[in-house]
Amino acid sequence: MILSLKQWLLAKKDAETLMSLYAKSGKNEILQRLVELHADDLYHFLLSQSDIELAKDISQKTWLKVIDKRKYYQPNGSFKAWLFTVGRNTLLDELRKLNRYQALFDEQLEAELIITEVLDNDLQIKFKQLLERLPFSQREAFVLQQEGFSILQIAQITHQKEQTIKTRLRYAKSYFKQYIGG
Amino acid sequence: MSKQNNNLDDKLSLLYKNHKSDNKLTQHQKSKLINLIFKANQKNKVNWLYTFQISLAAVALFTLFGLLFNQRYYQNNAENIVYIPTNSIIEVHYLDKNMYHKEIKHSDKKTKSQLARQLANKQFTESKSRLESYNQLKGRLINKADDWYIESCNKQVLVQVNASLLQQLQRHNALDNTIKQGDLLAFKHNANGEIIALLKIDNHQQCKA
Numbered sequence: 001m002i003l004s005l006k007q008w009l010l011a012k013k014d015a016e017t018l019m020s021l022y023a024k025s026g027k028n029e030i031l032q033r034l035v036e037l038h039a040d041d042l043y044h045f046l047l048s049q050s051d052i053e054l055a056k057d058i059s060q061k062t063w064l065k066v067i068d069k070r071k072y073y074q075p076n077g078s079f080k081a082w083l084f085t086v087g088r089n090t091l092l093d094e095l096r097k098l099n100r101y102q103a104l105f106d107e108q109l110e111a112e113l114i115i116t117e118v119l120d121n122d123l124q125i126k127f128k129q130l131l132e133r134l135p136f137s138q139r140e141a142f143v144l145q146q147e148g149f150s151i152l153q154i155a156q157i158t159h160q161k162e163q164t165i166k167t168r169l170r171y172a173k174s175y176f177k178q179y180i181g182g
Numbered sequence: 183m184s185k186q187n188n189n190l191d192d193k194l195s196l197l198y199k200n201h202k203s204d205n206k207l208t209q210h211q212k213s214k215l216i217n218l219i220f221k222a223n224q225k226n227k228v229n230w231l232y233t234f235q236i237s238l239a240a241v242a243l244f245t246l247f248g249l250l251f252n253q254r255y256y257q258n259n260a261e262n263i264v265y266i267p268t269n270s271i272i273e274v275h276y277l278d279k280n281m282y283h284k285e286i287k288h289s290d291k292k293t294k295s296q297l298a299r300q301l302a303n304k305q306f307t308e309s310k311s312r313l314e315s316y317n318q319l320k321g322r323l324i325n326k327a328d329d330w331y332i333e334s335c336n337k338q339v340l341v342q343v344n345a346s347l348l349q350q351l352q353r354h355n356a357l358d359n360t361i362k363q364g365d366l367l368a369f370k371h372n373a374n375g376e377i378i379a380l381l382k383i384d385n386h387q388q389c390k391a
Contacts, residue, residue: 028220035216040206047205056211063219124204127197146198177190180197 015079023070035063038080041147042087048131048143049091058094062087081149085157088140123180130179134172141168271306275377276344282376305338319369320383326363332380341369343377351380358382 013021015037022030042062047055065086073082120126131139137158144154151169155162207215274285321332321341328345351357356379361367370379 026223028223031219031223032216035212035219039212039215040202043207044202044205059207060215060218063215064222067219067223124197124200127194128201131201143198146195173190173194176194180190180193 016075016077019070019073019079019082020075023073023075026067026070031067034066034079038083039063041080042083045084045143045147046087046091048139049088049136050095054091054094058087058091061090061094065090078153080147081153081157084144084147084149088157127176127180130176134175138168138172138175141165142172145169271338272340272342274342274344275347277346277350282347282374284375319371321367321369323361323363323365323367326361332367332369341377343380347377351377356380 013033015034018030018034018037021027022034039059043055043059046058046062049055050058062083066083069086073079120129131142134142140158141154144157145151149157151162151165154160154165158165272287274283274287276283276285319334319339319341321334321339323330324333325331330343330348332341332343333339334341348357352359356370358381361380361382366383368381368383369377370381372378
């Protein structure tokens with residue numbers, strides 16, 4: 001009874017409050033609530049930037065870092081933005097280890113992409129194909145925007161200027177427009 | 183144009199949401215993730231406890247070594263270290279505000295029983311009278327820290343010469359620079375019983391009171 005009441009109370013709190021509580025107490029049930037709230041968001045972001053196995057692995061590592069770095073969490077910021085920053089940094093570190101980091105940015109084309117292969121007629125599959133073919137940094141900015149982050153937050157997560165993010169988003173949108181239409 | 187953009191945004195948003203719901207962690211994967219991080223969280227707490235224990239042990243060891251090897255502590259307690267039960271009196275010679283002081287302390291350990299007290303009193307009286315009668319006394323330097331401890335040859339008197347007095351003796355060239363622990367020394371006293379010089383005697387000479 002007390003446990004379910006406790007869980008009900010936790011369910012009512014936002015991620016920032018939960019993280020502040022977790023930073024102070026280190027309690028498992030609070031951490032579990034945070035995982036339930038944002039595990040899918042983080043996993044999907046990582047998946048869009050890598051592959052299934054790497055996304056699962058980095059997802060675990062990111063949550064372990066949340067445990068380790070909980071004392072550094074600043075309660076005035078968004079927990080989700082902090083989580084994604086940790087996740088992104090972990091992913092880039094891993095890609096560096098795998099020697100896949102440089103390739104990501106070498107293939108980065110700010111100019112419009114031209115896709116020569118035949119895209120699926122199903123719009124959802126087409127979207128998936130287009131997303132996968134989008135350059136790393138544009139895909140990153142697009143996914144983060146779809147996750148609800150502002151231009152400023154995306155700039156902070158990716159350590160880029162706001163103007164750079166705006167440009168990347170503009171290219172990404174124009175690319176989708178070209179193949180999906182308005 | 184703006185309406186077209188809004189349509190595109192809505193379309194992309196919907197496609198993204200569908201893509202996300204098709205690519206989320208399964209319940210099993212989520213449970214696995216939760217179990218893994220629970221274990222890590224637990225380990226994290228244990229590690230903290232372990233670190234705390236190690237730190238505590240280190241502090242305890244540090245304190246112990248500090249107590250054993252701290253030079254200041256050693257010097258302050260030199261009297262206890264050099265104390266020899268046969269010394270019934272301890273003379274302390276020191277300078278304070280350029281005034282010569284001499285204190286004669288009675289050994290506490292000798293007063294624990296009446297018999298010991300009687301014996302100590304007897305020795306004290308004897309030693310004092312002997313001291314007064316000598317204008318030159320010999321003894322062996324048994325401890326050389328800031329203060330020096332010199333045991334008289336008859337082992338009845340332990341003379342403590344404080345650093346202040348040693349400095350003055352040095353200034354007046356009344357202190358042999360080559361003196362080291364274990365050396366046989368001769369005191370020179372003035373008429374008031376004050377030490378005016380400490381001289382090194384050849385170690386081959388016998389220690390005679």
